[in-house]
Amino acid sequence: MENGSVSAVLKNFSGGRDDLIPILQDVQNTEGYLSEDSIRLISRKLKISENYIFGVATFYAQFRFHPPGEHSIHICLGTACHVKGGEQISSYIEHRLGISKGETTSDGKFELNHVACLGCCALAPVVKIDDTIHSQMSVLKIRKVMDEHYESE
Incomplete structure (x- = not known):
């Protein structure tokens, strides 16, 4: 700064x-x-x-101590998302990107965060990438979404 x-x-x-x-x-x-x-x-x-x-x-959760990533990924781990596989989706994303929650990839492209609720429990599990909500996710679906993001980079 x-x-x-x-x-x-x-x-x-x-x-x-x-x-x-x-x-x-x-x-x-x-x-x-x-x-x-x-x-x-x-x-x-x-x-x-x-x-x-x-x-x-x-x-306060609002403050961060490293530059934000170009793209933000928010994984909902509220009750509905957790019960329907949110943790497995999180594990896949963490493994794929090589980061844990609260971290940014070394190239600065992606940051990963967990949230308690994104407010769309009926669509669980959900992942928000930038301003887009991806609903009824699974590891296979998030793999496809991430492949599309990597291709567009």
Whole structure:
């Protein structure tokens, strides 16, 4: 992250401790994630430790500490999706991409996340790739969808 980007965000805040979460949100919205450098600059501005900031940021699922992938894959593991094979689909994707949940492939193309519910339980199991919901998935179906994504890359 560029120091200028963080500095520009920090200028919008008075520097009180209660500014921490809005600052983290703005920095992430600007840069896509929270880098070590950005946390260091926020620490100096707010006069609180980097460890404290990291502790707050890791408490909330919305914050990330690495650049996002070009394509995001969200696997639903809510009750309906779990019962209908969500874990097997997740295992296949993790194996195929060589990453675990919360990680991004080394080429930066895909990031993998688990979610508690995507709100379409009647279509379980579901996988969301970017803004597209893929319903009634199986390992065979997700293999085909991923083959199509790899071909289009």
